[in-house]
Amino acid sequence: MTEYHQKFNQACDEAGLPRNAGKQLIHAVAGGMQGGFFDGRRGILKLGPDKLRNYIQLSLALMAKRPWGEYHLRHWTGKTAFMATFRRSLFSGLGRVFDSIELSRKGDVAPTSAVVDEIMVLCCQAVLSQANLRATLSKEISCTDASPTGGGSGTATTFLEASPGVPEKEEASSRCGHCAKDLTSLDFDGYECPNECGRVGCSIECIAAHRHVCSRYMLGKACFGERFSGPNGPLTKAVALEKVFVQPPLDCLRESGWNFFSSSGRECLEGLEDDGHLAASHCGRRSVRRSWRREAGLSTPRPEGSYKVHRL
Secondary structure (H helix, E strand, C coil), X not given: CCHHHHHHHHHHHHHCCCCCHHHCCCCCCEEEECCEEEECCCCEEEECHHHXXXXXXXXXXXXXXXXXXXXXXXXXXXXXXXXXCCCHHHHHHCCHHHHHHHHHCCCCECCCHHHHHHHHHHHHHHHHCEEECCCCCCCCEEECCCCCCCCCCEEECCCCCCCCCCCCCCCCCCECCCCCCEHHHCXXXXXXXXXXXXXXXXXXXXXXXXXXXXCCHHHXXXXXEEECCCCCCHHHHHHHHCCCEECCCECCCCCXXXXXXXXXXXXXXXXXXXXXXXXXXXXXXXXXXXXXXXXXXCCXXXXXXXXXXXXX
16 A cells, blocks of 8 residues: 555544545456446456456347337447447447438348447357456567468568658659650650559550559559550550550550460469569550461451450
């Protein structure tokens, strides 16, 4: 007992003021506090047994009732929020019930299977509403996808003093941000970087290459790819003008001379399709047919492009 605690007790005794015996946890190994139950032997603070029984009974009664009113849903949600304060991760079980609360403002609602499942899961997890006050803090900082050794995880031993943030936008330039070509010689304003870093590409090839060296590459924006595009790749150009990242268009009539029927051509296509930021790709069906006829040695007039969308 501290010196201040002794003086407090002495002052209460001299003034004849009774002290709350139920809240005197000094030298006690267990006791109730603010709706919870403190187990001093195990070092655990959890939802009180009486509150736990009440919550389970309320959950079962709600699932058995048809239909639900706004009061019933809000009453159960309030009890759930109190229960989850003893284990914050239980809040992740809430979601669909809030949609029902909004609907119930206009009248009673019929329970959906998704909301009933949510209530049942939280009812079963209520016994986990406890916190270990003796848990030790790890000195290692872990960002994990599923486990500390998972493929998308990372660890550190200290925090940065300041967040690296997004690099500042570069000053406007009259030259291409990739090949340094004079932009004033173009008949249009060029292709602006979708990350708004300030760089401008003079061609599709330059803006496609800039994506991998952009100072704001960490933004991870999606990109678009066109296959069998014809010599000019008009769809890729239109997409790039809308400030969307693009891959270099593929066609045997372009300067790259891409050939789908060669092993190197197929490897090139597979590499672009494996791009983690690729969100959509388009293939020109007539261009595919034209390439096949050319490989077969058949002459054919150049038809207008026809495209098919493939969402990945």
